[in-house]
Amino acid sequence: MDPVVESYGLTKRYGTVLAVDNLSFKLAPGTITAFLGPNGAGKTTTLRMLLGLARPTSGHATIFGRPYVKLEKPATRVGAVLEATDFHPGRSGRDHLLTLSRSVGLPDSRANEVMELVELEESAKRRVKGYSLGMRQRLGLASALLGDPDLLILDEPANGLDPEGVRWLRDFLRSYASRGRTVFVSSHVLAEVAQTVDQVLIINHGRLVTESSLQDLTSRVGDLVRVRSPRLSELAEALNREGIKTTASNDHSLLAHDTTSERVGNICFSAGIPLHELVREGSSLEEVFLELTSEVEK
Amino acid sequence: MISQIKAEVLKIRSTRTTLGLLLGMIAFALLFSILPGLLSHAAQLTGKDNQVNLLGIGAISGIFAALAGIMLVASEYRFGTIRPTFLFSPNRGRVFASKVVAGMLAGFVFGVVAEGLSILVDFIILRARGISIALSGGDFALLLVGALVGAALWGAIGVGLGAIVPNQVAAIILLLAWGFVVENLVFGLLPSVGRYLPVHAQDSMIGLSTPHLLAAGLGAVVLLAWTAGLGVIGLSLLRRRDVN
Numbered sequence: 001m002d003p004v005v006e007s008y009g010l011t012k013r014y015g016t017v018l019a020v021d022n023l024s025f026k027l028a029p030g031t032i033t034a035f036l037g038p039n040g041a042g043k044t045t046t047l048r049m050l051l052g053l054a055r056p057t058s059g060h061a062t063i064f065g066r067p068y069v070k071l072e073k074p075a076t077r078v079g080a081v082l083e084a085t086d087f088h089p090g091r092s093g094r095d096h097l098l099t100l101s102r103s104v105g106l107p108d109s110r111a112n113e114v115m116e117l118v119e120l121e122e123s124a125k126r127r128v129k130g131y132s133l134g135m136r137q138r139l140g141l142a143s144a145l146l147g148d149p150d151l152l153i154l155d156e157p158a159n160g161l162d163p164e165g166v167r168w169l170r171d172f173l174r175s176y177a178s179r180g181r182t183v184f185v186s187s188h189v190l191a192e193v194a195q196t197v198d199q200v201l202i203i204n205h206g207r208l209v210t211e212s213s214l215q216d217l218t219s220r221v222g223d224l225v226r227v228r229s230p231r232l233s234e235l236a237e238a239l240n241r242e243g244i245k246t247t248a249s250n251d252h253s254l255l256a257h258d259t260t261s262e263r264v265g266n267i268c269f270s271a272g273i274p275l276h277e278l279v280r281e282g283s284s285l286e287e288v289f290l291e292l293t294s295e296v297e298k
Numbered sequence: 299m300i301s302q303i304k305a306e307v308l309k310i311r312s313t314r315t316t317l318g319l320l321l322g323m324i325a326f327a328l329l330f331s332i333l334p335g336l337l338s339h340a341a342q343l344t345g346k347d348n349q350v351n352l353l354g355i356g357a358i359s360g361i362f363a364a365l366a367g368i369m370l371v372a373s374e375y376r377f378g379t380i381r382p383t384f385l386f387s388p389n390r391g392r393v394f395a396s397k398v399v400a401g402m403l404a405g406f407v408f409g410v411v412a413e414g415l416s417i418l419v420d421f422i423i424l425r426a427r428g429i430s431i432a433l434s435g436g437d438f439a440l441l442l443v444g445a446l447v448g449a450a451l452w453g454a455i456g457v458g459l460g461a462i463v464p465n466q467v468a469a470i471i472l473l474l475a476w477g478f479v480v481e482n483l484v485f486g487l488l489p490s491v492g493r494y495l496p497v498h499a500q501d502s503m504i505g506l507s508t509p510h511l512l513a514a515g516l517g518a519v520v521l522l523a524w525t526a527g528l529g530v531i532g533l534s535l536l537r538r539r540d541v542n
Contacts, residue, residue: 052388053381054540069388080385086378088313095312096379100386103305143382 002065004029004151004182005050009059012045012206019045021206022059027184029150032177033199034214035186038293042206043186044082047155051080063151075104079144080153084137084160089129093120093139096128101146114142118172133160141172151182158192170196190289204293217288224288225261228253228277229268238271239264247291253277255291302392306370306400315373316366316404323362323412330355331416335423343424346432347507350441353420353433354504356413357445360452360497363405364473367456370397370404371536372466380541390537397457398529405453409446413504417441437505440514444504447518451525455496458525461532464539485510496524 003026012020020042027033037043048054050061052069060067068074087096097111115121118138123131131139137157144152152173158166173196177183187193190200200217202210210217226249229235236246236254244264245257256264261280268275310316334352335343342348374380387393417438424431433441456473463469477497485492489510492498501508502517512520 048541051385053384054542071388074388075386078385082381082385083378086381088309088373088377088379090313090315091309092312095308099305099309099312099379100382102308103302103383103386105301 001029003027005061005063005184007046007050007059007061010046010049010056010061011058012042012049012054013057019206020049020056023203023206023208024059025201025208025211027182027199029182030177030180031199032173032183032185032197033201034190034193034197035184035201035203036190036193036289036293037186037188037203037209039188041188041203041293043188043203044155045206046203047080047082047153047186051078051082051153053082073104073147075100075106075147075149077147077149078151078153079147079149081140081144081157082155084133084140084157086140087128087131087136090127092125092127093131093135093142094124096139097143097146100143104147106146110146114145117145118142134162134165137161137165137169149181151184152176154183154185156186156188158187158189166192189286191286202289202292209292223258223260224281224291225256225259225264226253226277226279226281227256227264227268227275229273229275231273234271235268235273238267238273242267247294255281299392299396302387302396303399306396307403310366310370310400310404315369319362319366320408320411323359323408324415326358326362327356327412327415328419330358331419332423335420340427340429343427343429344432346437349420349424349431349433350437350505350507353417353441354413354445354501354506356409356416356441357448357500357504359405359408359412359445359449360500361473361477362412363401363408363449363453364456364459364477365470366404366408367397367401367453367458368460368469368473369466370401370457371460371532372464372469375464376466384541391533394457394461394529394533394536398454401453401457402450403453405450405456406446408453409449410442412449413442413445440503440505444500444514444518448500448503448521451521452496452500454525455528458528458532461536462528494520496521499524 005027007023007025010020010023023046035043049056050068063078071077094111094115098108101111115124118141120135120138120142123135158169161169173183185193198214200212200214227235232254239246239256244259246254249255261278265278343352374383383393384390459469459473463472481492481495481497484495485498493510493512498511499517499520502511503514505514
């Protein structure tokens with residue numbers, strides 16, 4: 001099947017800052033993909049370029065085979081939310097939806113349907129200024145769903161949600177994607193989306209760091225060993241000599257990759273390096289995420 | 299295009315902002331129709347020129363229409379609704395054109411209300427004070443048509459201005475400084491230039507007798523040219539600018 005989203009060398013430069021740097025990726029239909037990276041990594045800028053709000057400095061992107069702005073009635077194919085706060089505070093939630101649905105000729109009844117879908121029908125006639133952040137997030141989602149699209153693009157949809165809201169969102173996205181539709185959801189916290197997604201796309205400093213399935217990412221985690229030692233640089237050298245990759249964790253410890261605590265312990269013993277701590281890291285996805293996004297900085 | 303215009307009209311109707319502007323304008327028009335009508339000496343209210351000045355206060359609707367037009371664009375940037383607007387309608391030219399139409403509709407309503415009120419109120423006041431009406435049917439028609447066509451064009455000018463300066467506060471300050479300070483300075487110093495500026499072009503459209511003003515028809519053409527010029531600049535900026 002043809003990819004739903006394709007990005008070819010997307011690049012955005014603001015003055016001297018390269019916000020997005022030659023970013024290429026594809027999204028397969030029927031998948032939920034997390035778009036991950038620390039704050040400022042270039043996620044939102046990438047999404048803006050995908051959706052025709054910002055012009056790439058170079059490169060281009062297509063959705064369903066065409067640039068977003070060339071899609072016929074894009075709202076009926078792609079639902080997108082970039083900011084949770086994009087409402088006029090003095091307008092009711094329902095009127096907000098109507099200003100959008102009427103602009104593409106959808107029937108007014110559709111606004112009521114999506115209000116029910118996100119469980120906001122009770123507040124439909126209230127002004128948005130009285131909405132909680134969670135309600136605003138859901139209203140934004142409702143606007144994206146108006147056209148019953150096959151692709152959802154959400155920028156940090158879990159921001160500011162309470163745990164109950166996060167769970168609601170997770171269940172919602174799962175049921176949405178279970179019908180063969182595609183979701184692309186950005187986040188700066190992997191844990192937020194780890195239980196929802198099946199693909200991950202990690203960027204840092206505007207560049208693609210990792211593109212893999214969540215399963216592959218998880219399997220990378222198992223073989224991580226944290227070592228604490230007062231002679232950290234010697235330790236790293238000794239491990240590297242044995243072909244073990246290391247990354248800095250903090251001032252006193254480092255992470256050894258794809259190895260076992262036994263092997264690390266033996267190497268330290270023969271090199272005469274004192275060990276203060278030797279721990280096999282649990283399956284912390286967050287750890288691997290932090291590691292992947294700090295690697296590029298070297 | 300029709301659907302987009304419907305959406306833009308709903309944007310105007312679904313907040314209290316434009317209603318507030320309309321009420322402010324009504325208060326303003328009533329105040330400046332009633333006070334001079336009641337307080338001026340009868341001698342200052344006789345004759346065609348004085349009466350056009352008095353009854354022409356409804357042309358103030360132009361400024362209010364321009365404010366409404368500015369907000370049609372700038373409030374979308376202020377509250378971020380420009381993002382969903384462009385996501386639903388990536389054809390920015392069509393969005394802009396629809397806003398121009400919606401701004402002109404709002405301006406038309408503003409013009410009818412304000413000029414209708416000032417004609418009605420001052421007509422009653424003049425009759426009650428026994429001052430004979432020196433205006434012909436044609437003069438009344440020019441007052442009303444000039445004010446409401448002018449207000450409609452100002453609505454469109456506001457949309458263009460909002461697209462050029464999407465910061466709402468800056469756009470409003472620019473409009474007021476231009477309308478109340480810059481134009482009067484230019485017209486005072488160089489009337490042969492100042493009469494081609496938009497506020498004075500509109501003054502000529504309602505038949506004001508101020509010296510140096512253009513003929514009403516030419517004034518309308520000049521105001522239309524300003525509308526088109528600002529619209530073209532606004533549209534090209536709106537299309538080119540990234541939305542953050």
